Amino acid sequence: MIELEDARMVYGANVALDRITLTVAPGECLAVIGESGSGKSTLARVMLGQERLTSGTFRRDGRTRTAYVAQDPSDSLNPRMSVGRIVAEPLGGRGAAGEPVRAALKAVGLDDAVLTRRPAALSGGQQQRVSIARALVARPDLLVLDEPTSALDPSVQAQVLQLLQDLRAQRGLTSLLVTHDLPAAAYLADRIAVLHRGRLVEIGPSPAIWNDARHPYTRALLAAAVGDPLPEPDPGEQACSLGPYCTATSAPCPAIETAPALAEAGAGHLVMPSCTESRGVS
Numbered sequence: 001m002i003e004l005e006d007a008r009m010v011y012g013a014n015v016a017l018d019r020i021t022l023t024v025a026p027g028e029c030l031a032v033i034g035e036s037g038s039g040k041s042t043l044a045r046v047m048l049g050q051e052r053l054t055s056g057t058f059r060r061d062g063r064t065r066t067a068y069v070a071q072d073p074s075d076s077l078n079p080r081m082s083v084g085r086i087v088a089e090p091l092g093g094r095g096a097a098g099e100p101v102r103a104a105l106k107a108v109g110l111d112d113a114v115l116t117r118r119p120a121a122l123s124g125g126q127q128q129r130v131s132i133a134r135a136l137v138a139r140p141d142l143l144v145l146d147e148p149t150s151a152l153d154p155s156v157q158a159q160v161l162q163l164l165q166d167l168r169a170q171r172g173l174t175s176l177l178v179t180h181d182l183p184a185a186a187y188l189a190d191r192i193a194v195l196h197r198g199r200l201v202e203i204g205p206s207p208a209i210w211n212d213a214r215h216p217y218t219r220a221l222l223a224a225a226v227g228d229p230l231p232e233p234d235p236g237e238q239a240c241s242l243g244p245y246c247t248a249t250s251a252p253c254p255a256i257e258t259a260p261a262l263a264e265a266g267a268g269h270l271v272m273p274s275c276t277e278s279r280g281v282s
């Protein structure tokens, strides 16, 4: 179990994470979605143990092995190294043509012919498969995927998502998927956490978020994902400034600043209160 409790990360005047409480259960894929600047990458770095929280608690077993798949394989793969050496990196660079490397390549659908090739000789989809093989080779306990398909052609994105889904099923991987791609999150993840300006505004099982999103910000993300116009605000349910239709006169909406943090509860579907609820207006 990996847990964040009341986590805050502050960089100067920027609050990247604000009172985040959530868990990732063994074998679970938790997706974290939100726009650019919402705090997703910061959360990923904390989960990888690369950064310490400003306040709050991060708990995971000290022996947890983590691995990371970056957004753009052309940036993350060393162009001067062979595929075999790249995949062997987490093993200390040993065994570039050894069995673990071959097995990792096989698991991502690549054969031994790629072992001696340089990344530039491969397609974008094959390069991302190489970075997934590198992440898997040392059998991590937690895999962090940062926008793993967004640098790929749309036709290849579906194949890589399918691969990740197959790997989850075969290996029972525990993973954190960071993305702004809500359909990808709904496809791959068991649960989705929605971040806005560092705050957790909604969290729940993927089908609940996809079919029954409650927070106006999540609804706006969904509408954008499927190319619909933004949903009309419901006058009976006033949004907060985190949604597109808050009528608060100051931004960010003071109601949101003081809204209680969501205390994530297992498989439950939790939503940050709207403005009116937060202000106690009936």
Ligand SMILES: Nc1ncnc2c1ncn2[C@@H]1O[C@H](COP(=O)(O)OP(=O)(O)OP(=O)(O)O)[C@@H](O)[C@H]1O
Pocket (backbone or CB within 6 Å): 011, 012, 014, 015, 016, 034, 035, 036, 037, 038, 039, 040, 041, 042, 043
């Ligand atoms: N090292 C840092 N120093 C200063 N500010 C930072 C740092 N890292 C993140 N931030 C700020 O924290 C906030 C959250 O950034 P973060 O990169 O986590 O968001 P994100 O959702 O991952 O965005 P993107 O999708 O663009 O990567 C932003 O306001 C960002 O400018």
